[in-house]
Amino acid sequence: MQLLSVNLAAPHAADYTDSAGRVTGIDKRPVPHPVLVTAPGPKGTGGSGLAGDTIGDPRHHGGDDQAVYAFAREDLDAWAAELGRELPNGVFGENLTTSGFDVNSALVGERWRVGDAEDGPLLEVSCGRIPCRTFAGWLGERGWIRRFTQRAAPGAYLRVVEPGEVRAGDRVTVVSRPEHEVTVAFWFRAVTTEPELLGRMLAAGDALPEESRERALRRGA
Template identity: 30%
Template sequence: MSIEIVGLYTGEPKQVKFGDEDSVTGIYKAPVDGPLWLSFANLQGNDVANTKHHGGEARTLCVYPAEHYAHWNEHFGIELPPGAFGENLTLRGLTEEQVCIGDTYQVGEAVVQVTQARIPCKTIDLKLDVNGLFQQTALQAKSGYFFRTLQEGHIAKDSDVRLLERDLHGVTADFCMHTVYHDKKNADALRKILAVPALADNWRNMLQNLLEAAENPTSG
């Protein structure tokens, strides 16, 4: 499987105006060739505004598959700019159907591990002025995913990306999104995802709540 870095992006939060509302967001990233240092905490020059839903040790790199750009351009009749989804890496050859939670990859000098599918937010729509895009990325399981850093090192736009180890549980990011958005009462599916040790804590908490609800449905 050939994997290519199409774009590498980094950026700090900034204040912007969406309509009449002021907001601070980290979704605006600038393209760079690198090299950038990827630490256990974050990517060099990169930070988030909302630490509850972004960043942290389980989300040091945000990834978006390059293959989806053409799909959304056709679906919405638009022309998305590079880095449209605020990702750090745009990768070709590694979609949500291909990555499993817990898979480890070498990216340049760094070693990273898939921790969760991305739960998109409305900031995507506000940034791009496209109504409903963020919801469709979730419903169609084309929302991207996150890496944690297992080994620090420099990464660059021309870095090689290769699979080091496939997680034995075989739980894809696509399966995770389908379960949460289309099959959240499926206790077996929820348990299957929860069984993956590498799963990010925020997803683990969310799925445990869904599992409790699935196992103890309210009457009438």
């Protein structure tokens, strides 16, 4: 896996977002320089894990479990072909546009080393991305939330286990994979279209975001 680009927000006002001030950071664009990645803190108090990035609605986005968002160029290309439009790196709001790896098959709790171990961060897969009103408004595609949900290829949110710098061209190495079945795609299906999978999602243990674990436990009860 390789980083094709590291993308930071170009904040702008929009009437399709519910954030304070009606400002969104979903429009992310590649930057040519290294970017420091750190754990931002809990949701609601911490924003993006990337220095210089913007989270428009910290109540629902950002924080430690959603510190970094990765989306594969291969998935962008598939959507571009279906939609009949160009989709540049960062347009889905992803911080890291990757190549050479199916991020949706990554396991919750899987760890990635970006770049050199000396200065590159260690990231841990936490969950997938749930499409929201802002995403739909930004793309401007009819029925976008339903279409994105049906594809069940949401891209991966990552925690920052060890801080460091990332840059376009960095190699990404999977350094550990847990022994369970809960991929990003499995997690997404469980919390959206297939709630019967919620109980099995608990196999990911403490690597699950707290909200997901509590939801699965309520389903089991």
